Amino acid sequence: MSxxxxxxxxxxxxxxxxxKNIIEKIWDAHLVKQKExxxxxxxxxxxxLHEVTSAQAFENLAERKIPxxxxxxxxxTIDHSIPTRPNRHEIYDEAARAQVDALRQNxxxxxxxxxxxxxxxxxxxxxxxPELGVTQxxxxxxxxxxHTSTHGAFGALAFGIGTSEVGHVxxxxxxxxxxxxxxxxxxxxxxxxxxYAKDAILALIGQLGIGGATGHVIEYCGDxxxxxxxxxxxxxxNMSIECGARAGLxxxxxxxxxxxxxxxxxxxxxxxxxxxETWQSFCGDRDASYDREVVVDLDLLAPMVTxxxxxxxxxxxxxxxxxxxxxxxEHQATxxxxxxxxxxxxxxxxxxVKVDWAFIGSCTNGRIEDLRIxxxxxxxxxxAEHVTMYVVPGSEAVMKQAQKEGLDxxxxxxxxxxRNPGCSMCLGMNDDKVPSGKRCISSSNRNFVGRQGxxxxxxxxxxxxxxxxxxxxxxxxxxxxxx
Amino acid sequence: xxxxxxxxxKVIPLPMKDVDTDLIIPAQFMTSISRDGYAxxxxxxxxxxxxxxxxxxxxxxxxxxxxxxxxxxxxxxxEHAVWALYxxxxxxxxxxxxxxxxxxxxxxxxxxLLTLPAMVVDRLLADAKNEEYTVTVDLxxxxxxxPDGRSLGFEYEAFRKHCLLHGLDxxxxxxxxxxxxxxxxxxxxxxxxxxxxxxxxx
Numbered sequence: 001m002s003x004x005x006x007x008x009x010x011x012x013x014x015x016x017x018x019x020k021n022i023i024e025k026i027w028d029a030h031l032v033k034q035k036e037x038x039x040x041x042x043x044x045x046x047x048x049l050h051e052v053t054s055a056q057a058f059e060n061l062a063e064r065k066i067p068x069x070x071x072x073x074x075x076x077t078i079d080h081s082i083p084t085r086p087n088r089h090e091i092y093d094e095a096a097r098a099q100v101d102a103l104r105q106n107x108x109x110x111x112x113x114x115x116x117x118x119x120x121x122x123x124x125x126x127x128x129x130p131e132l133g134v135t136q137x138x139x140x141x142x143x144x145x146x147h148t149s150t151h152g153a154f155g156a157l158a159f160g161i162g163t164s165e166v167g168h169v170x171x172x173x174x175x176x177x178x179x180x181x182x183x184x185x186x187x188x189x190x191x192x193x194x195x196y197a198k199d200a201i202l203a204l205i206g207q208l209g210i211g212g213a214t215g216h217v218i219e220y221c222g223d224x225x226x227x228x229x230x231x232x233x234x235x236x237x238n239m240s241i242e243c244g245a246r247a248g249l250x251x252x253x254x255x256x257x258x259x260x261x262x263x264x265x266x267x268x269x270x271x272x273x274x275x276x277e278t279w280q281s282f283c284g285d286r287d288a289s290y291d292r293e294v295v296v297d298l299d300l301l302a303p304m305v306t307x308x309x310x311x312x313x314x315x316x317x318x319x320x321x322x323x324x325x326x327x328x329x330e331h332q333a334t335x336x337x338x339x340x341x342x343x344x345x346x347x348x349x350x351x352x353v354k355v356d357w358a359f360i361g362s363c364t365n366g367r368i369e370d371l372r373i374x375x376x377x378x379x380x381x382x383x384a385e386h387v388t389m390y391v392v393p394g395s396e397a398v399m400k401q402a403q404k405e406g407l408d409x410x411x412x413x414x415x416x417x418x419r420n421p422g423c424s425m426c427l428g429m430n431d432d433k434v435p436s437g438k439r440c441i442s443s444s445n446r447n448f449v450g451r452q453g454x455x456x457x458x459x460x461x462x463x464x465x466x467x468x469x470x471x472x473x474x475x476x477x478x479x480x481x482x483x
Numbered sequence: 484x485x486x487x488x489x490x491x492x493k494v495i496p497l498p499m500k501d502v503d504t505d506l507i508i509p510a511q512f513m514t515s516i517s518r519d520g521y522a523x524x525x526x527x528x529x530x531x532x533x534x535x536x537x538x539x540x541x542x543x544x545x546x547x548x549x550x551x552x553x554x555x556x557x558x559x560x561x562e563h564a565v566w567a568l569y570x571x572x573x574x575x576x577x578x579x580x581x582x583x584x585x586x587x588x589x590x591x592x593x594x595x596l597l598t599l600p601a602m603v604v605d606r607l608l609a610d611a612k613n614e615e616y617t618v619t620v621d622l623x624x625x626x627x628x629x630p631d632g633r634s635l636g637f638e639y640e641a642f643r644k645h646c647l648l649h650g651l652d653x654x655x656x657x658x659x660x661x662x663x664x665x666x667x668x669x670x671x672x673x674x675x676x677x678x679x680x681x682x683x684x685x
Contacts, residue, residue: 032663032664041657041660043667043668046680052514052561053560053561056516059516064654081514098514134680144562145559146560160584161587162561162565162584162587162588163562164591165591165653167654168653168654168657171658172654173664174657174660176653176657211553211557211580242558244557244582246583265679271676274677275677278675278677310501330500333500337499427510429514446503446559448503448506448558449506449528450505450506454528
């Protein structure tokens, strides 16, 4: 694997319209007004809402007697603080219950579509948007959640915002924004067996570092991206924030259009050609430039796994944990703290580290293809005696499909627990937590200190690596389980 | 949002890179529908681990200024991180760089983030270990003053400065463009006539 970084000047010839990349085209198409020296008034096409980051925004509007501007450009569900156990309707935590009730009531009051338990469409907000077909190319999409970049897989400019900004969009349908810088990331080459989209994005984050793309929106390009399914593209775009990028997106193509066609919110057959023509018009001009360009070669990439307490502290499973002396001096203190927390030794192999928990799920890797990959590896095997494994589908639709394919039976036969949809163990704010001092191999997106519960230790990896490690009881690659 | 006033305060040093918002306020404390009540758990993990962590110490009880390192506030978009810091009395954070969403959230809540050159921040981090160390931050004149009489000008975006000094949030500003927004939507809905967002609305 190699990473090159270079910058390129503008290549537009004089007297021609300036060449624009997809990010600039979407930006320009949503610019309502920009006064000299002020941030832009920027139009938002769709805002997704969940229970944790919305109540205070509704309260702000109510206090100021401001109505919701356009409820038809909103979509809400519950995912973060809900239980995933069988009787999930009963939320024992009083505060979490109040949060869910508040969103339910706010949606009812303002006429906002709400995807409740057992609607058939409840799920992690970034899983259900694409499933419903509301996520479409050229759109601007926001949510009070940093993994909103997931929707970028469809060629939408999608980014996370805070609760105050959720209020601004509720009130006006717009945000004040500064124009982002642009970065082109090209994934070259083909995956080896056992290596997946998750490994590609972890490799990029490992190279750029956790703040390496701050201030930028990334466009992911290259043959490897073109060859990916929509679900794989979502995994890549999902983790853009983990290298600091405001958003990450992929230009729409036939794969994108085929995915959207026929979904609930897809354009009708009658309007389809016009829709595709409009979506296609957002693709960047040939030879358009970017503020930064990076190339990642996937040809020799091995499965990735994190060793530390941020997603940038990642390595190939065949490598050893870095020695402190090999780390740049300004990052040594961070690395040392991470090693203390994860109870690992510098220079030691990452392969073979004993794990206690395994988690398949989250907006990064909780879709049907992820569950299929994990089931394919677990089939005919048992999860190691000392490992507890949770498989949590990203949505009710994913759950239903998994059951239809019998994947739930495969997980159960292997000794894993198949649960109801939600964010679950990704962020330790519902009942699903990794106990203190326990080590979890996880298909989620963050390995921060205590992320999966106070004192929990997280190793991020692909669903395949998670499944293989669950069987082995230690960090392990999936190649020997792939038929 | 409160108006930002000139502040003279002790400085809390936090010499750690890449401080994420999970570390500032763990998700387990986010099951609330209020903007208040987070301060008691700000940096909960670090406070539980280390009795000498500044937010555990009496001498920093009234401190309003923090000095941090690179990429402060990365990770989750949770505004609760800003509410927790603000609730704990922090009004200014000086650092080498800040994550995008955290910076945006801070500006919407009257929390001033100052990006200063790395050498200056390193010096501040070293000096701030001395508990008598006090700085004055004057946004109006864009100056930070130090106890030895030195002062340092800083850059700050004019629009955001105006909002902070006058306690303005973005809603009124955006609403002053109501006509332009309406025109924009009319044109857009024509171009995007294929969209079924409205037709499918319950």
